[in-house]
Amino acid sequence: MSTALLTDHYELTMVEAAMRAGTAFRPCVFELFPRRLPEGRRYGVVAGVGRMLDAVADFHFEPEEIDFLVGHQVVSEQMAQWLSGYQFTGSIHGYPEGELYFPGSPLVTVESSFAEACLLETLLLSIYNHDSAVASAASRMVLMAEGRSIIEMGSRRTHEEAAVAAARACWIAGFGPTSNLAAGMRYGVPTSGTAAHSFTLLNDSERDAFRAQLDTFGDQTTLLVDTYDIEQAVRTGVELTGGRLGAVRIDSGDLAIVARQVRDLLDDLGATETRIIVTSDLDEWQIAALRGSPVDGFGVGTSVVTGSGAPTCSFVYKLVARATSDDPAAPMVPVAKKSSHKSTVGGRKFAVRRIGPDGVATAEVVGIDRPPAHQPGDQELIVPLITDGVTVGAEPLQAARDRHRARLEELPMSGRRISRGEQAIPTIMGRSGTDGPVTIIGEGL
Amino acid sequence: MSTALLTDHYELTMVEAAMRAGTAFRPCVFELFPRRLPEGRRYGVVAGVGRMLDAVADFHFEPEEIDFLVGHQVVSEQMAQWLSGYQFTGSIHGYPEGELYFPGSPLVTVESSFAEACLLETLLLSIYNHDSAVASAASRMVLMAEGRSIIEMGSRRTHEEAAVAAARACWIAGFGPTSNLAAGMRYGVPTSGTAAHSFTLLNDSERDAFRAQLDTFGDQTTLLVDTYDIEQAVRTGVELTGGRLGAVRIDSGDLAIVARQVRDLLDDLGATETRIIVTSDLDEWQIAALRGSPVDGFGVGTSVVTGSGAPTCSFVYKLVARATSDDPAAPMVPVAKKSSHKSTVGGRKFAVRRIGPDGVATAEVVGIDRPPAHQPGDQELIVPLITDGVTVGAEPLQAARDRHRARLEELPMSGRRISRGEQAIPTIMGRSGTDGPVTIIGEGL
Numbered sequence: 110m111s112t113a114l115l116t117d118h119y120e121l122t123m124v125e126a127a128m129r130a131g132t133a134f135r136p137c138v139f140e141l142f143p144r145r146l147p148e149g150r151r152y153g154v155v156a157g158v159g160r161m162l163d164a165v166a167d168f169h170f171e172p173e174e175i176d177f178l179v180g181h182q183v184v185s186e187q188m189a190q191w192l193s194g195y196q197f198t199g200s201i202h203g204y205p206e207g208e209l210y211f212p213g214s215p216l217v218t219v220e221s222s223f224a225e226a227c228l229l230e231t232l233l234l235s236i237y238n239h240d241s242a243v244a245s246a247a248s249r250m251v252l253m254a255e256g257r258s259i260i261e262m263g264s265r266r267t268h269e270e271a272a273v274a275a276a277r278a279c280w281i282a283g284f285g286p287t288s289n290l291a292a293g294m295r296y297g298v299p300t301s302g303t304a305a306h307s308f309t310l311l312n313d314s315e316r317d318a319f320r321a322q323l324d325t326f327g328d329q330t331t332l333l334v335d336t337y338d339i340e341q342a343v344r345t346g347v348e349l350t351g352g353r354l355g356a357v358r359i360d361s362g363d364l365a366i367v368a369r370q371v372r373d374l375l376d377d378l379g380a381t382e383t384r385i386i387v388t389s390d391l392d393e394w395q396i397a398a399l400r401g402s403p404v405d406g407f408g409v410g411t412s413v414v415t416g417s418g419a420p421t422c423s424f425v426y427k428l429v430a431r432a433t434s435d436d437p438a439a440p441m442v443p444v445a446k447k448s449s450h451k452s453t454v455g456g457r458k459f460a461v462r463r464i465g466p467d468g469v470a471t472a473e474v475v476g477i478d479r480p481p482a483h484q485p486g487d488q489e490l491i492v493p494l495i496t497d498g499v500t501v502g503a504e505p506l507q508a509a510r511d512r513h514r515a516r517l518e519e520l521p522m523s524g525r526r527i528s529r530g531e532q533a534i535p536t537i538m539g540r541s542g543t544d545g546p547v548t549i550i551g552e553g554l
Numbered sequence: 555m556s557t558a559l560l561t562d563h564y565e566l567t568m569v570e571a572a573m574r575a576g577t578a579f580r581p582c583v584f585e586l587f588p589r590r591l592p593e594g595r596r597y598g599v600v601a602g603v604g605r606m607l608d609a610v611a612d613f614h615f616e617p618e619e620i621d622f623l624v625g626h627q628v629v630s631e632q633m634a635q636w637l638s639g640y641q642f643t644g645s646i647h648g649y650p651e652g653e654l655y656f657p658g659s660p661l662v663t664v665e666s667s668f669a670e671a672c673l674l675e676t677l678l679l680s681i682y683n684h685d686s687a688v689a690s691a692a693s694r695m696v697l698m699a700e701g702r703s704i705i706e707m708g709s710r711r712t713h714e715e716a717a718v719a720a721a722r723a724c725w726i727a728g729f730g731p732t733s734n735l736a737a738g739m740r741y742g743v744p745t746s747g748t749a750a751h752s753f754t755l756l757n758d759s760e761r762d763a764f765r766a767q768l769d770t771f772g773d774q775t776t777l778l779v780d781t782y783d784i785e786q787a788v789r790t791g792v793e794l795t796g797g798r799l800g801a802v803r804i805d806s807g808d809l810a811i812v813a814r815q816v817r818d819l820l821d822d823l824g825a826t827e828t829r830i831i832v833t834s835d836l837d838e839w840q841i842a843a844l845r846g847s848p849v850d851g852f853g854v855g856t857s858v859v860t861g862s863g864a865p866t867c868s869f870v871y872k873l874v875a876r877a878t879s880d881d882p883a884a885p886m887v888p889v890a891k892k893s894s895h896k897s898t899v900g901g902r903k904f905a906v907r908r909i910g911p912d913g914v915a916t917a918e919v920v921g922i923d924r925p926p927a928h929q930p931g932d933q934e935l936i937v938p939l940i941t942d943g944v945t946v947g948a949e950p951l952q953a954a955r956d957r958h959r960a961r962l963e964e965l966p967m968s969g970r971r972i973s974r975g976e977q978a979i980p981t982i983m984g985r986s987g988t989d990g991p992v993t994i995i996g997e998g999l
Contacts, residue, residue: 110555115714117707117733119747122771126749130766132756139752164714177739223756230750231733234710235717262562265679266866269560269609271713272680288562288676294622302564304571305675307584307873310889311577311668321575326567337892415865421711421856428752444755447782 111171112164113195117231118183124224125188133224136437138430138457141203141217141233143210147245147419149529152520154248154513155216156278157240158206162500164232165197191224198498199225202491204460205502207281207513209520210241211473212550213536215458215491216424223431230426238424239271240278242416244513246393247282249417250409252517252525253397258285258406260301262388263414275414281509283517284413285406296506303358309336316345329355331386334371335362343371347378356384356405364389365402372403392417397527427453430478443478454538454548461487462519462534470519475538556616557609558640562676563628569669570633578669581882583875583902586648586662586678588655592690592864594974597965599693599958600661601723602685603651607945609677610642636669643943644670647936649905650947652726652958654965655686656918657995658981660903660936661869668876675871683869684716685723687861689958691838692727694862695854697962697970698841703730703851705746707833708859720859726954728962729858730851741951748803754781761790774800776831779816780807788816792823801829801850809834810847817848837862842972872898875923888923899983899993906932907964907979915964920983 127133146153170178170192178184184192199221210216217233219226250259261279264272264287276292286301287293293300304322312318319332319342328350334342334357346354357375359367364387375383387399388408396407427446432439443455459480463472464487473490474481481487494502517525524533532551539548572578591598615623615637623629629637644666655661662678664671695704706724709717709732721737731746732738738745749767757763764777764787773795779787779802791799802820804812809832820828832844833853841852872891877884888900904925908917909932918935919926926932939947962970969978977996984993 112714114736114739115709115717116735117709117747118735118738118745119733119749121735122747122767123749123753126766126770127753127756129770130757130762132762132766135756137756174739178735181738181745183735183738183745223752227752230752231710231717232714235712235714238711239713239716264560264562265676265871266683267680268684268713268716268719269557269677269680270715271684272560272676274713288564290561290563290566290623290628291559293563293626293628294559294619300563300626300628302562302567304564304568306891307668307672307675308568308572310873310891311572311580311582311876312575313878317575317577321571321577322567325571325574335891411866420860420865426710428755431756433758446751446755446780 110167111169111174112167112232113170114174115232115235116228120228120230121178121184121188123227125184127223128188128191132435134222134435136432136435136439136441137221137223137226137428138441139219139226139230139426140215140429140458141237141424141426142215143212144423144425145212146532147422150245150419151524151526151530151533153210153241153422154244154282155204155208155210155241156206156244156281157236157274158203158494159503159506159509160240160274160277161233161236162494162503164236165201165229165495166500168229168232169196195225195228196498197221197225197229197495199495200493200497201495203494204490205492205504205509205512207509207511207516208490209516211532211534211536213475213538214473215460215475218457218491222435234424234426238421240274241422241424242419243275243278243414244282245422246417246419247279247284247413248513248517249393249527250396250413251283253393253400253527254407255400257404260285260288260406260408261413262288262408263410264289266411267414272414277506279413280506281513283510283514298506303331304333306333306336309333315342316349319346319349323349328353331356331358333358333360335360339367339371340374343374344378347375347380347383352379354380354383356386358386358388358408360388364404365399368399368402368404393527429453429455430457460490462490463487464519468519469521470534472534473536475536477538555612556614556619557612557677558615559619560677560680561673565673565675566623566629566633568672570629572668573633573636577880579667579880581877581880581884581886582666582668582671582873583886584664584671584675584871585660585874585903586682586869586871587660588657589868589870590657591977592867595690595864596969596971596975596978598655598686598867599689599727600649600653600655600686601651601689601726602681602719603648603939604948604951604954605685605719605722606678606681607939607948609681610646610674610940611945613674613677614641640670640673641943642666642670642674642940644940645938645942646940648939649935650937650949650954650957652954652956652961653935654961656977656979656981658920658983659918660905660920663902663936679869679871683866685719686867686869687864688720688723688859689727690867691862691864692724692729692858693958693962694838694972695841695858696728698838698845698972699852700845702849705730705733705851705853706858707733707853708855709734711856712859717859722951724858725951726958728955728959743951748776749778751778751781754778760787761794764791764794768794773798776801776803778803778805780805784812784816785819788819789823792820792825792828797823797825799825799828801831803831803833803853805833809849810844813844813847813849838972874898874900875902905935907935908932909964913964914966915979917979918981920981922983
């Protein structure tokens, strides 16, 4: 399926005007980056890289799409001809998936002609803004769960395709299984699920419902115990399994109180191995509040798929450098919007993360036009993703998940707090030589 | 493309267990409804109906999907056999697209076997929760814009497929064109767009950029004037068009002040017909604040595609009635979860909106198990959407847009306010005879 129309109209009009003016094939550098973190967040998580690589590979204009664009006067016949042969032949570098980010981190650098790179703006932003918003929220929940498993079950609260991407992003951030079957098939994310209240209500009694579920899936299944009376349901589940019930799920009430009551009851009944799973509008704050409760696992829905208050990142895609002509030998010049508060730092960026001798990150160092001077322990943050049109940065999803886990270990304690605060490490932006200013974002925290 | 795996794992396990227990083919009634409105909202807008009809028609299991489900032990071979022949043969009634809703409005009623209806839970919720969240936010922006056009340009801030659905939902709610080309091709939503800052920066001067754009699209195009210096850019645009410039776009700064300065400058230069379009993190509050400003149109992105603080509706999908056996003649019984605060009202629902003699809505009347007693002026709210598996409720998108415009006219003044408050009209739920209780939600406002 083509991704070419998941694009804003103005990208095509810009290319059309640039073609007419003879500037469309000037070599350009576009950068995708965050101006800031969501209010109070201490770090962000990069997600969407693998999906972006697939989407760029699928970015071509089908004949019926060309017909639509010409028929609706979006583009001229001449432009249509160029579009029909479009494929991205440039290069993309960027942060790998699961990596952390901070304000100003150069997450994606696209080098190509203006015409080729301009058309990717909306698609890249859509993927990164969505997937990273979900992964950033999910990562904090994982920290708060302190090793207990979190099931992702938010598909129903977001667009049906966003749901699949959200399940993938949560897995990268360290969640357990997802409820979403398409995420299982497309991306290999483990899936899980047992029953809703409707299943209990379908049966003539709760006992009938539990027996049907146990007969089908065995004692290790999870019984939903809050359809009628929780105590009675727990007793029934334990009785039907001779005390070997895998888990119970509680989806309502004051979870801290109910979980304690259910734990005591299970223990009294001898079901000491039966786990307690809680669900019901949980977010990172609720998970943190349940740290002292006898809860073995969480199910999280709405809050994670909507980014827990930050449903989109503030990533932008800006032209930061361009050649002075379309001659490949023409010099590149940094460019930036100048008016008002939404300024951009011109020039191709490079980035390393500075790691202290104790293994803890101390700064995000962004070099403009040339790589920052390296120090011992510096981590390269930018890897090749597409080289001359060929995807080189694809990796198994597990690699992103492993990377994220490792990066969380390097976060300073201030970055692991749930409370609202400043970015965990400062971003230092500057030319690596002595020829330019150094800007520090989030200094002195 | 099949939609069958845009589904939660537990729907399949429930059906599997129900098949084993012999309850899978009991006739059932499921209801999709909102428990509440987002905090402070006075009404909601139904969107996603047309997309739901397409998604249900495409709900079938492809051979490779069956292989995945069996291979990953999600379902048994016997269940797989049934899934491979799945198509929805039941009936769906519901509110038509563009209609208003209030807490308790029975937005969708699905009547079918448990097995058939259960599988649609996640897909229906995903579509309605997303599309209605966007339409509900968009509708308030339309009210605040007081007839001025709003361009939807939020694709980059949401998942790439959610973006297409969002553009569609905004059009239903009364927005003007979208930036999203796929929404143009798939749904016929008008698209528009001109240029970003990158286009100005690509050229050797702003004058070159404007000339290229004007040469390509004519004087009626919109020039983006805030890349360097707004005053100079406006002067250049007016000069290059001999005062016939179509519009200028301002994307930064204090829009109320800048719009006034630009209007004065345009008028001084004789460009009295040149319109002013503003963009830059606008939401309904910002639009309302610009009522007194010389602004001719708005571009809205992030806030509308993320539901302006409410990125999902709180719609749920609950079993409300079922037969006592799978005999088609078996009686139906209302069912409802009993524990805790998340109770459901059992029974098949019917709904009308009560309209006063002045044409203003006064109540949402929901009948349980039988239609409410009709009064003069009552509007039927529920229409057939799918009858015995056949789609009967499809309509052109324009019909939904027209319906929404008409419904806004019927909102009481309290519902048109931007300030946070209670639902605009109360929901009255009760049996139409004398045999049951009446519940009023949002009474006495």
